[in-house]
Amino acid sequence: MRYLPIDPSLFVQNRQRLTALLKPNSLVVLNANDIMPTNADGTMTFRQNNDLFYLTGVDQEETQFVLFPDHPDPKFREVLFLRETSEQIEIWEGHKLTKAEAEQVTGLPQRQIYWTHQFEQVFGQMVFEAEQVYLNTNEHTRATIDVQTRDARFVDEFRQRYPLHRLERLAPLMHHLRAIKQPLEIPLIQTAIDITDRMFRRLLTFVKPGVWEYEIEAEMMHEFLRHRSRGTAYSPIIASGANSCVLHYVDNSQQCQAGDVLLLDLGAEYANYNADMTRTLPVNGRFTARQRAVYDAVLRVMKEAKQMLRPGNLWDDYHREVGKIMESELIGLGLLDRHEVAKQNPDAPLYKKYFMHGTSHFLGLDVHDVGNKYRRMEPGMVFTVEPGIYIREEKLGIRLENNVLLTDSGNIDLMANIPLEAEEIEGMMSEK
CATH class of the missing domain: 3.40.350.10 (Creatinase/prolidase N-terminal domain)
Incomplete structure (x- = not known):
C-alpha cells in the first residue's frame, strides 16, 4: 500500500x-x-x-x-x-x-x-x-x-x-x-485533508484565464499522488462559468475564461479515508462585485451552519435552520422576495431554486459516509458543511465546503488552515 x-x-x-x-x-x-x-x-x-x-x-x-x-x-x-x-x-x-x-x-x-x-x-x-x-x-x-x-x-x-x-x-x-470516528481514525482523515490543502495551494498559483479544466485536474492529481494518496476521494468537479451551476459536473473539459468563477469540489483519499473540500475562485484572480456578494453570502451561511453542528442536534432540524439562513441571504441578494417567502409552501421552500442540495453529510471511509440521520449528533461524528448558491441565469455558482469534527467542547474545523476568505484567495492568486 x-x-x-x-x-x-x-x-x-x-x-x-x-x-x-x-x-x-x-x-x-x-x-x-x-x-x-x-x-x-x-x-x-x-x-x-x-x-x-x-x-x-x-x-x-x-x-x-x-x-x-x-x-x-x-x-x-x-x-x-x-x-x-x-x-x-x-x-x-x-x-x-x-x-x-x-x-x-x-x-x-x-x-x-x-x-x-x-x-x-x-x-x-x-x-x-x-x-x-x-x-x-x-x-x-x-x-x-x-x-x-x-x-x-x-x-x-x-x-x-x-x-x-x-x-x-x-x-x-x-x-x-462507523458514524463515531475513533481517535486513531481522525489523523487518517486529517492526512487526506492535509494533502488536499497542499493541492489547493498549488492550484491557487496555477489557475488563470485560458487554462483548461482538465489541466487543473492534472495539477490536482500530481499533488495527490506525490503524497501517498491513491488519488481522488470521488470524481473531481472542476467547473468554470456555467458549469459551476451543474452540481455533479465531472467532464472537466472546458477552457476557463476571464470574468468567470471556477468551482472546485476536490478531495484526496488516504488509507481509504477521505477529504471533501469545495472552493470557488475567480478565474482572473479577482471577484466581480456580484461574485463577491454571492461568495460572502455563501460564506456567512457556511460559518453559521458550522456553529449549528453540535451534539444533540437532529439532522432534519439542522437542515431546516440552515434553510432559513439561506432564505435571508437570497433575499438580500435580490433573488427571493420577502413577501413571497412568507407565503411559501413550507414543504417546498423557495430557496431550493438556488440551493437545492443538503448542507452536510457524514464523512469517513465513504465520502457520503454511513450513518443514521434520525440519530442525534454525537461527539466523534465528522460532517461536511457545504452551502452553495447557483444562479443559472447569471452562469454563477458558488459553493464552499469544509469538514468538521464534533467534540464535547465544540466542533473542530479540520480544514481551518485551507484558504477560504475571499481576500486570502485573491491575495494568493496574485502571487503567480
Whole structure:
C-alpha cells in the first residue's frame, strides 16, 4: 500500500466494539469487494469493502472475515481468510499478504489466519454452532445497486446451503459504529485533508484565464499522488462559468475564461479515508462585485451552519435552520422576495431554486459516509458543511465546503488552515 502502516489496535478495538452489539451466539461474515471488469480483459482499480477494512485493515481482494465471539473454540472466534499467493501470482500481479504480514496489519494471531480455499472447511466447523448469522448488504440510503456484489452473492449462497439458519442485518450495526470516528481514525482523515490543502495551494498559483479544466485536474492529481494518496476521494468537479451551476459536473473539459468563477469540489483519499473540500475562485484572480456578494453570502451561511453542528442536534432540524439562513441571504441578494417567502409552501421552500442540495453529510471511509440521520449528533461524528448558491441565469455558482469534527467542547474545523476568505484567495492568486 502507498499509505503508511496503520496501528492495528484500531482494528482490534473496532472488532471489540462490534462484538458488544451482537446478540449472544452470533456469527458475522464479511467479504472483500470484487475487482470489477471494464472491457476485454481490463479491470477497474480495486477498492476494498469499507466494512471489511474497518474490522481488519486488510486492503486486498478475495478476503473474507468471520467473527464468532461465543464460539467454544477460541481459535474460531475471529478468523481471516486470505488469497494464497504463488510464484505465478507474484510474477503477474505482485506481492500478496503473507500470514505474518496479515498478523501485523490486523492484530490477529497467525493461527486464526487461513487461505481462502480453506473457507468451506473451516466455516463448517463454525456455522452450526451459531444461533444467528449477520450478513452484510449495502443499505446506504443513496445507493443505486445494479451490479451484484460479493456480499450479495454470499447471501444467496448462504441461504441455499444453510436454509434453516436465522439471518440478521449487519449494516445497521456498522452504520452505528462507523458514524463515531475513533481517535486513531481522525489523523487518517486529517492526512487526506492535509494533502488536499497542499493541492489547493498549488492550484491557487496555477489557475488563470485560458487554462483548461482538465489541466487543473492534472495539477490536482500530481499533488495527490506525490503524497501517498491513491488519488481522488470521488470524481473531481472542476467547473468554470456555467458549469459551476451543474452540481455533479465531472467532464472537466472546458477552457476557463476571464470574468468567470471556477468551482472546485476536490478531495484526496488516504488509507481509504477521505477529504471533501469545495472552493470557488475567480478565474482572473479577482471577484466581480456580484461574485463577491454571492461568495460572502455563501460564506456567512457556511460559518453559521458550522456553529449549528453540535451534539444533540437532529439532522432534519439542522437542515431546516440552515434553510432559513439561506432564505435571508437570497433575499438580500435580490433573488427571493420577502413577501413571497412568507407565503411559501413550507414543504417546498423557495430557496431550493438556488440551493437545492443538503448542507452536510457524514464523512469517513465513504465520502457520503454511513450513518443514521434520525440519530442525534454525537461527539466523534465528522460532517461536511457545504452551502452553495447557483444562479443559472447569471452562469454563477458558488459553493464552499469544509469538514468538521464534533467534540464535547465544540466542533473542530479540520480544514481551518485551507484558504477560504475571499481576500486570502485573491491575495494568493496574485502571487503567480
